[in-house]
Amino acid sequence: MNEIRHSEPAAFNPPRFNDEIDLIDLAIALWRRKWVVIVVMVFITALTALYAFGRGEVAVPTSYASIYNLPKVSVDSGDEKPVIAPSAVMELSQRVFVPQALARDREANAEKDAEKLEVDLEQPKGTALIVVETEANQAQAERVNALHQSIMGRIEKLVESEVDDLRVRLDQRVEMLQTRLANAESLADSLAQTEGDLADISSEIAEVKTDLLLAELQKASLSTGRLVELGQQREMEKGLSSALMLALGVTLGLFAGLFAALMVGFVSAARERLHETESLED
Template identity: 25%
Template sequence: MHDDEIDLVDIARVLLRRKWWIIGTFLVVTLGALAYGLQQQRVYAYTTSIELGEFGPEEFVAGAASTASTISDRILLSTKRAFLQERDLESMPFDVSVNTPEESSFVNLVSEAPLEDQSLVAEFHKRVFERLRDEHQSRLSIMENQSDAKLKNLRSALETQEKRLSMLEELSVIRNKGSGDEGNVRAEARSGEENMQAELASTDAALTMLLSQLQLSERISEREQAMNELQGEIRDEETKRSWIKPTRAEDVAVASLSPVGTSRALIAVLGAILGGMLGLFMAFMVEFVAKVRESE
C-alpha cells in the first residue's frame, strides 16, 4: 500500500534527470511556433458600408435583410465568376461576407486579406456595389414614375374640387340675393290685407330657400374638407420627392486599424505553453522507457 503512494521527491528527481529532454522539447516547440507566427502574413479586415437608397423619410428602396440576401445569393456569385475570368484565377484570394447591423439602413461587405491585396478587394467590392446601385436605381425610377402619376391625379382632383367649390359659392351668392328679393315680396304682400294667398306662397318659398341654403353650406364645407385632404396628400408626396437619395457607398474597402486573426504574440505564447507540457510528457515517457529496460 505504501509503494502505491506518489513520492514528490522521486518526481523531482525524475525531472532533474530528464531536464534536457524538457528544455529541448520546450525550445523546439516554442521556436517552431515562433517561426510559424513570423511566416504568417498580417491580415486586415476591409469593410465597405453601403447605405440603402431612400424615397421619402424612412422609406427605403429595399430592406437591409432582403438586400443582404440579394447580394449573397445572386450578385456575389456572378461578380465572382466575371472577376475570376478577367484575372485568370482559379479561386478567389479572399472571401466576402455580408452583414447588416440591427435596425439600420446599411449593408456591409467585409473581406480579410493582406495589405498587398487591398486593391483587389477594393475593386471587387466596388463591382458588387455598382451592381446593387444599378438595381436600386431602376427601382427608384419606377417609384418616381409612380409618384409623378400620383401627383398628377391629386392635382387634377384638387383642380376639380376648386371648380366645384367656386360654382357652389357663386350659387350661394345667387341664393342669398334671391332670398332678399323674396323678403321684399313678402313685405309687399303683408301691406295688402286683401292678398292672403300671396303671403302664404311667399312663406313657403322662404322655407324652401332656407333649406337650399343649408344644403349649399354643407356641400361647400365638404368640398373645403376634401380640398384640405388633397392638399395634405400633395404635400406629403412632394416631401417624398424632395427626399430621394440613391444607394451609395462613401468609402470602399476601408482597412481595419490593426491586423485581425491570431496575432504572432499569441502564437508564441501558445507555443511556449504547449512546449512546456510536451517537455514534461517527454521527461516522464523517457523515464518510463528506461525503467522498462532496466526491469528486462
C-alpha cells in the first residue's frame, strides 16, 4: 500500500528590505547628476534676480498717526476729568468728522484716480487721548497730513466750544458765590449789631467760602486741548531687500536642484529595474 505523502508547502520567506541609506552612494549619485543640480539652481537664481532687481522702487505701506490730548478740569475730589467725554468725541468723529474729511479727500484727488484712504480711530483706555491713524505709503504723506489736519481741526473746534462753555459757567458760579458770600457777611454784620444768633449764618459763610474756593480752583485748572502729533510716521514695515531675495533664491535653487537630481536618479533606477524584470520574464 502506497503511502500518500502530502507535499509540505514551501516556507514563506518575507522579503527583506534594507532601510539604511548609504550616504556615500547618495553622494556619488548626486555627483553623477551634478549638471541637473547646477541647471536647476542657475534657473531659479536667475528668475529670482530678475524679480529682485527688476521690480524697481516698491511703495512700502506705513502708518501715520495724529494724537489729540483732550483738556481736563479738576473735580471736587481733587482728581481731574476731561472737559468733554472721550466717548462723545469718538462717536461724533466716527459719525461726522471722519466721513466728511474722507469725502473732501476723494473730491480733491478724484482727477488723480488716487487710492482710497481709510481712517482708524482709537481712544486708549484710561487716557484723554484721541488717536487717528491711516495706513499709506510715503508718496501719500502730504495727502494723509491734510486728511488728519481736517479731522483734528473739527475735534479742536468742538473742544474749544466745550471749554468756552465751561469757563462761562464757572465764571457765573464764581460770581454767584461771591454775591452770596457778600450777602451772608452783610447779614452777619447786621446780626452782630443786634446781638442776634450768628451760628447759622457763620455756617453758611463757611460753606459758601468752600464752594467759592472749589469753583476758583476749577477755573484755574481748566486747560485747553493740545495737538500732540499730526501725521507722525510710525516705524515702517521693511520688505525683503534685493540681496536677501537673491540669497533665498540661491538656497531654494540648490535644494530644488538636489531634489530634481534625486528624482532623475529614482526614475532611472525604476526604468532599469523594469528592464531587468522584462528580461527575466522573456
